[in-house]
Amino acid sequence: MTALRKLSFDAVVIGGGGAGMRASLQMAQSGFKTACLTKVFPTRSHTVSAQGGITCAIASADPDDDWRWHMYDTVKGSDYIGDQDAIEYMCSVGPEAVFELEHMGLPFSRFENGRIYQRPFGGQSKDYGAGGQAARTCAAADRTGHALLHTLYQANLKNNTTFLNEWFAVDLVRNQDGVVVGVIAIEIETGEVVFVESKATVLATGGAGRIYASTTNAHINTGDGIGMALRAGYAVQDIEMWQFHPTGIYGAGTLVTEGCRGEGGYLINKDGERFMERYAPNAKDLAGRDVVARSMMTEILEGRGCGEQGDHVFLKLDHLGKEILHSRLPGITELSKTFAHVDPVNAPIPVVPTCHYMMGGIPTNVNGQAITQVNGKDQIIPGLYACGEAACVSVHGANRLGGNSLLDLVVFGRAAGIFIEEQLQQGIEYNQASEDDVDRAMGRLNQLDSNDNGEDTAQLKKELQSCMQNYFGVFRDGEYMKKGREELDAMRDRVANIAISDKSKAFNTARMEALELQNLFEVAEATAIAADERTESRGAHSRGDYPERDDKNWLCHSLYHPETKKLTKRDVNFKPKTVDTFEPKVRTY
Amino acid sequence: MLVSVYRYNPETDREPYMQDVEVSLPEGKDLMVLDVLNLIKERDQSLSYRRSCREGVCGSDGVNMNGKNGLACITPVSEVATSGKLVVRPLPGLPVIRDLVVDMGVFYKQYQRIKPYLQNATPAGGRERLQSPEDRAKLDGLYECILCACCSTSCPSFWWNPEKFVGPSGLLQAYRFLADTRDEATEERLADLDDPFSVFRCRGIMNCVSVCPKGLNPTKAIGHIRDMLLSRAT
Numbered sequence: 001m002t003a004l005r006k007l008s009f010d011a012v013v014i015g016g017g018g019a020g021m022r023a024s025l026q027m028a029q030s031g032f033k034t035a036c037l038t039k040v041f042p043t044r045s046h047t048v049s050a051q052g053g054i055t056c057a058i059a060s061a062d063p064d065d066d067w068r069w070h071m072y073d074t075v076k077g078s079d080y081i082g083d084q085d086a087i088e089y090m091c092s093v094g095p096e097a098v099f100e101l102e103h104m105g106l107p108f109s110r111f112e113n114g115r116i117y118q119r120p121f122g123g124q125s126k127d128y129g130a131g132g133q134a135a136r137t138c139a140a141a142d143r144t145g146h147a148l149l150h151t152l153y154q155a156n157l158k159n160n161t162t163f164l165n166e167w168f169a170v171d172l173v174r175n176q177d178g179v180v181v182g183v184i185a186i187e188i189e190t191g192e193v194v195f196v197e198s199k200a201t202v203l204a205t206g207g208a209g210r211i212y213a214s215t216t217n218a219h220i221n222t223g224d225g226i227g228m229a230l231r232a233g234y235a236v237q238d239i240e241m242w243q244f245h246p247t248g249i250y251g252a253g254t255l256v257t258e259g260c261r262g263e264g265g266y267l268i269n270k271d272g273e274r275f276m277e278r279y280a281p282n283a284k285d286l287a288g289r290d291v292v293a294r295s296m297m298t299e300i301l302e303g304r305g306c307g308e309q310g311d312h313v314f315l316k317l318d319h320l321g322k323e324i325l326h327s328r329l330p331g332i333t334e335l336s337k338t339f340a341h342v343d344p345v346n347a348p349i350p351v352v353p354t355c356h357y358m359m360g361g362i363p364t365n366v367n368g369q370a371i372t373q374v375n376g377k378d379q380i381i382p383g384l385y386a387c388g389e390a391a392c393v394s395v396h397g398a399n400r401l402g403g404n405s406l407l408d409l410v411v412f413g414r415a416a417g418i419f420i421e422e423q424l425q426q427g428i429e430y431n432q433a434s435e436d437d438v439d440r441a442m443g444r445l446n447q448l449d450s451n452d453n454g455e456d457t458a459q460l461k462k463e464l465q466s467c468m469q470n471y472f473g474v475f476r477d478g479e480y481m482k483k484g485r486e487e488l489d490a491m492r493d494r495v496a497n498i499a500i501s502d503k504s505k506a507f508n509t510a511r512m513e514a515l516e517l518q519n520l521f522e523v524a525e526a527t528a529i530a531a532d533e534r535t536e537s538r539g540a541h542s543r544g545d546y547p548e549r550d551d552k553n554w555l556c557h558s559l560y561h562p563e564t565k566k567l568t569k570r571d572v573n574f575k576p577k578t579v580d581t582f583e584p585k586v587r588t589y
Numbered sequence: 590m591l592v593s594v595y596r597y598n599p600e601t602d603r604e605p606y607m608q609d610v611e612v613s614l615p616e617g618k619d620l621m622v623l624d625v626l627n628l629i630k631e632r633d634q635s636l637s638y639r640r641s642c643r644e645g646v647c648g649s650d651g652v653n654m655n656g657k658n659g660l661a662c663i664t665p666v667s668e669v670a671t672s673g674k675l676v677v678r679p680l681p682g683l684p685v686i687r688d689l690v691v692d693m694g695v696f697y698k699q700y701q702r703i704k705p706y707l708q709n710a711t712p713a714g715g716r717e718r719l720q721s722p723e724d725r726a727k728l729d730g731l732y733e734c735i736l737c738a739c740c741s742t743s744c745p746s747f748w749w750n751p752e753k754f755v756g757p758s759g760l761l762q763a764y765r766f767l768a769d770t771r772d773e774a775t776e777e778r779l780a781d782l783d784d785p786f787s788v789f790r791c792r793g794i795m796n797c798v799s800v801c802p803k804g805l806n807p808t809k810a811i812g813h814i815r816d817m818l819l820s821r822a823t
C-alpha cells in the first residue's frame with residue numbers, strides 16, 4: 001500500500017453542523033490548530049433545517065424563569081432515562097451558551113423590551129410542572145437553525161478554523177494502543193484519500209434519519225459517525241430511541257415546526273375535532289412529541305384520519321391570522337405552499353408523524369469523551385469525542401423535547417471544545433499510527449473500490465428504508481420486529497458486497513453514497529436489535545406486546561455491542577450536583 | 590419526459606456535452622427537479638450533483654433549469670419545463686468540476702471578503718445585547734440568504750469581474766451587517782467597499798432578484814450600500 005498524504009492537527013472535528021462548528025470554534029479561538037472536516041459545505045449541514053428555536057431558561061419571556069424548571073421538563077420528557085448530571089449541566093450552562101451566540105451576531109427575534117423572543121414549545125412548564133405552560137424557546141422567526149448555523153460558520157471564519165469542506169470521513173484510525181489518532185478521509189473534489197491525523201477526533205456527524213423511508217432529515221443524514229464507531233467495535237447507547245415528529249408534511253416528509261402549535265395552532269381529525277384534548281387534557285397539542293405522535297397514529301388507525309386514504313391529520317393555523325403567520329412562521333408558510341400546495345393562511349396543512357431525531361448515539365460524558373463498557377464498567381475511549389445528535393450524553397433519554405437539540409449542540413459542542421483545550425494545554429502524547437494501522441482503516445474503502453460485481457446502492461437503500469419504516473416505526477411489536485430483523489440479517493452480506501460501476505475520482509457521489517449506505521445499515525441493525533430487546537414501552541419506544549413502562553427492569557440505558565450484537569444495560573445517572581434527584585413518576589401531560 | 594442534462598467528467602470527457610434522457614414520471618404528481626435528477630441517478634450512478642436538505646434551506650442544489658437559476662429541490666418540473674422538455678445545466682459562470690457540480694471558490698471568497706461576522710468590541714455583559722423589534726426587522730430580507738449562488742451566477746457584472754465585484758450575494762450579506770444596530774464596524778466596512786468595482790459594478794440588471802429562491806432583493810441592499818457610500822463621500 002502506498003503511503004497516504006497526511007495532514008496533522010491538534011483537533012479534527014468531523015461534521016460542520018451546529019455541534020461540530022461550536023466545538024471547532026472553541027478550540028480555534030484558543031489558537032489550536034483545528035480542522036473542521038465536513039462532507040458538505042458547513043452551511044448545508046442539517047442544523048440549517050431546525051426551525052422553531054433553542055430552548056433555554058434565559059428568563060426573557062418570564063423574568064422568573066428558572067433553569068431547574070427546564071431541567072425538570074427535560075428529565076420528565078426523557079421518560080427518566082436522561083442522565084440527570086448531563087441535563088443539569090445543559091440547562092444551567094445553557095443561558096451562557098445562548099448569550100454567546102447572540103454576541104456572535106445571531107439575529108434572534110425580539111420582544112418589545114429588546115430581549116430575545118421566546119415562544120412556548122411542547123413539554124414546557126413553570127414551577128416543576130405546577131405553574132402551567134412556559135415559553136422558553138428562543139427563536140429567530142422559524143429559521144433558528146439557519147440563523148444559528150450561519151452565525152457559527154461566520155464565527156469560525158473570524159477565528160481561522162481550517163475548513164476541510166467537502167471531505168468525506170471513511171473510518172477511524174487507531175494506533176497499536178487502541179488510541180484514536182484521526183480518520184481516513186476522501187477529498188471529494190479530487191477523490192484523493194488522505195490520513196487526517198489528530199490528537200483529538202470529535203465525531204459531530206449528526207443523525208441518521210435516512211434509515212427510514214419517511215423522514216424530515218436531509219439526504220446527508222446517514223449516521224457516518226455512528227457507522228465508524230460501530231465498525232471500530234464501540235458500543236452505542238439507546239439507539240432504539242427514535243423520535244417521530246408529529247408534523248412532517250404528508251407525502252413530502254419535510255418538517256413544520258412545533259412552534260406552529262406553540263404559536264396557537266392545533267391538530268384536527270377528519271371530523272374537525274381537536275383530538276389532543278382527549279389524550280393530553282392539560283398540555284393538549286403541546287404534550288411531549290412521543291405522546292402527540294402516538295395520538296395522531298391512533299386517530300388514523302381508528303379511522304378518523306383525513307384525506308381519501310384517511311392516512312394523515314390536519315394542522316390548523318388559519319385562525320392565527322396572516323400577520324402572525326408572516327412574521328413568526330414565514331418559513332412554514334413557504335414550505336407548506338411548496339410541498340403541500342396549501343397556504344396555511346387559508347387552509348390546514350396535512351401532516352403525519354415522520355422520523356425526525358435519533359436520541360441514541362455514541363455514549364459520552366459531559367466533556368464529550370466517548371465511552372464504551374468493558375465487563376460492565378465505563379471506559380473512556382482515548383482520543384475519541386462525540387457531540388450533538390451523534391452523541392448520547394444523554395440529555396434526551398427516550399424522548400427529546402422540542403428546542404433541546406439546538407441547546408444540546410451548542411452546550412456540548414462547547415463543552416467538548418473546552419475539555420480538549422485543557423487536554424491540549426497539558427499536552428497529549430501518543431504513538432504514531434503505523435502503516436498497518438492506516439491500512440486497517442482503509443479496508444472498507446479498498447473493498448468497495450476493488451469490487452466489480454455486486455449489489456446496487458439505490459436498490460438496497462430502498463429495501464433498508466422500507467424495512468425500517470414497516471417494522472420499527474411509531475408503534476412496534478415483537479412479532480413484526482423479528483421479521484424486520486430477519487430481513488436485515490439477509491441484507492448484511494449484500495451491503496458489504498456493494499459494487500459501484502463508476503470508479504472515477506473527481507466528485508464521485510456514487511462512491512460516497514455506497515459508503516453512506518453502509519453507515520445507514522450499521523445504525524439500522526443496531527436500532528432493530530436494541531428495539532427488539534428492550535421489552536417495555538418508554539418515551540418514543542412504544543410496543544404493543546409490552547405496553548407499559550417497566551422501571552424494575554428497564555430504568556436504564558441500553559448499550560448495543562456490535563461485535564457480539566448483544567444488548568447490555570448501563571446505569572442512568574440520578575445524581576445531579578446542585579439539585580435534588582428528580583424521581584421517576586408516571587408521565588402525563 | 591425528455592430531460593437534457595449537462596455532463597462532464599474531467600477524467601473521461603474531453604469536453605462537456607448535453608445528455609438526453611427519457612424519464613417516466615409518476616402520474617398525478619408534480620415532481621421537483623431534484624426528484625427527477627434522483628430518478629436519473631438511480632439508473633446512472635455516474636451523474637454528479639450536490640443535494641442535502643431537499644427543502645430549499647441549505648442551498649446545495651442551485652442549478653440552471655431551462656435557462657433560469659434556482660434550487661432543484663423546490664422547483665416543480667411543471668414550472669420550468671413548460672415546453673415539455675427539462676434542461677438542467679450547472680450554474681453559469683463558475684468552473685465546472687463535474688456534471689452539475691461547480692467550483693464555488695470565488696463565490697465563497699467574495700463572501701469572506703466582506704467580513705461576514707458581527708464586529709462589536711464593547712463588552713456585552715452577562716446577557717444578550719438589546720435590540721428593538723424595529724431594529725431587528727431591518728435584518729429581515731437579508732439574514733435569510735442561503736449562499737446558493739443562484740444570484741451571483743446570474744449576474745453579468747459578476748461574470749465579468751468575479752474577482753473584483755463582490756456580487757449580489759456578498760453585498761446582501763455586507764448590508765446585513767451594515768444594517769445590524771449591534772455592529773460597530775460600519776466605517777471600516779464601507780471603506781473596504783469604496784472603490785469602482787466592489788459595489789459600483791452593479792448595473793441594476795436585477796437578475797439576482799428574479800432568481801433568488803428565497804425571494805430576497807440584493808439590488809435593493811446594494812442600493813442602500815451605494816447611498817451609504819455616497820453620503821460618506823460628501
